[in-house]
Amino acid sequence: MERDRLVHIVDEVPGLDDRTALTMVLVLDGFLDAGNAAARAAQHLIDLSDGPVVATFDVDQLHDYRARRPPMTFARDHYTGYDAPRLVVRLLRDTGGTPYLLLHGPEPDNRWEAFCRAVREVVERLGVTRVVGIGSVPMAVPHTRPIALTPHANDPSLLTSDSPWRGELRIPSSAQALLELRLGEWGHPALGFVAHVPHYLAQMDYPLAAAALLEQVEIAGRLTIDLSGLRAEADDRDAEIAAYLADNSEVAEVVAALERQYDAFERAEESGQSLLAADQPLPTGEEIGRQFEQFLAGLDGPEETDQEGRG
Template identity: 30%
Template sequence: MVQYAEPAPLLRRPVLVAAFAGWNDAGECATSALETMDREIDARTFAEVDPEEFFDFQVARPTISDGSGGSRRLDWPRNRFAWAALPGTDRDVVLLEGTEPNLRWKTFTNGVLELAERLDVELVVTLGALQVDVPHTRPTPLSGSATDPDLAERIGLRRSGYEGPTGITGVLNHACGQAGLPSVSLWAGVPHYLAGAAYAAGALTLVEAVADLLGAEFPLDDLVHEASAQREEIAGLVDDDDDLARYVSELEERSDGDDAEERDPGELPQPEVSGDELAAEFERYLRDRDS
């Protein structure tokens, strides 16, 4: 299942951090957070998962593009392992940059656990993002769970009460618990009207949560700047539309209400103004800006 491009590295008290594109990744926050860490610590790829076993290519189609020297490049759905020293610590990190598979989830998670055992991984951290009813003008909510309740309390996780369908991150964390491997699941809450676009503030929240959990130091100036610039763009869009401004104001009132702490972060509101209008307007705005 796992194909090694080079011998498995000898690592110092490694931790595995994983994020998957797809159902678990509202606003592309989880994958953007992992890509930020990957880029800033210059992680080195050492293994990949063979996609043939785990993807329906009529659903997750490979993409073709122009490569170097006039050649054509074919890219398959990817699950890639890379490693690097974890800055500010005396340990190493393994990054699993993935795409949620279509098939054979049990086999897939067992393969990840076999790699973790081979590398003597001490902790698995999965990143995810879900749609919530908090406006972009408020801090990104962070929820999650840990196999060790003391660890969850130490990092201030707000435990989600969600029950229902899960993604590959939920399956992987459950498998870690069954195998006795400590794991933490971190989830950023993305305003549901922004879930269709890359949401930098959510990615920043996840990277900061990983840094706090592991005592690491990631250079985040670029991501901080991106989140700030995007917030200003969204504010400009909302200010130009009275209906959208009223909708965001409703969300702010709900978020700041006395019962805010009691609500499940995944519970969506039923506002007078449809959030679909804001989502469609924001997507149109992004297309116009890119043009």
């Protein structure tokens, strides 16, 4: 029945009828978004070209409201607003005017298989020829080294770079990963990139990772994206981090230990020797978390206010 449909697609989308290639960028907020990198990347695309919504998913069938409660506004004695979660597909254009799609919103909490079938309908109805997903995960890496990325694809010919991983890993699944798998089974090309975000910065906005992801979207999606604003944000954030480290030697030493471990790992990889440096102990996540607690609060927390009660 129509009311049970998970996605509503507009009947006519101008400018797509004669397209021989159409990329759809995929960003699902929640699980794969350390440093808010993927969500920030999606917002950057919308800021550059805020196009019309061409498909809307029925979030009521996909969202667990008790697990992820949407925010509301309460003004003195009444409710004034409700920020309903939205999972939509937008039609955007890159710097050169090339159209592409952006599927973005909260990751479905349930009905993943049904969600995949709904996305398949979007792909086939709108003529999508390639889906490019992006995400980010926290890793024990220093922010002073280049952003590493893990590429993946449902067709090896789609890969644009080598994976840093060897062998197999058992990982928690996600709707985004399942979608890539299912699209491959249905004959639709899909690939993606996961940025490695320093785990001590994973709870704050990290625009450098967002820029790194969009650089890969440009290559894989054959698009041109203006990243100047995002790179300026990344420079500002790096300056804030550097200033903090200059005034906090204990925290700086923790980062330096990560740098030594990272460099030792890189040398071992190049020489084909052991991947672990015996004399370079890696700081634990708990250690770094304790050292950076004030740092994170200082950069992203609210302004200090007077906490004394007024009777």
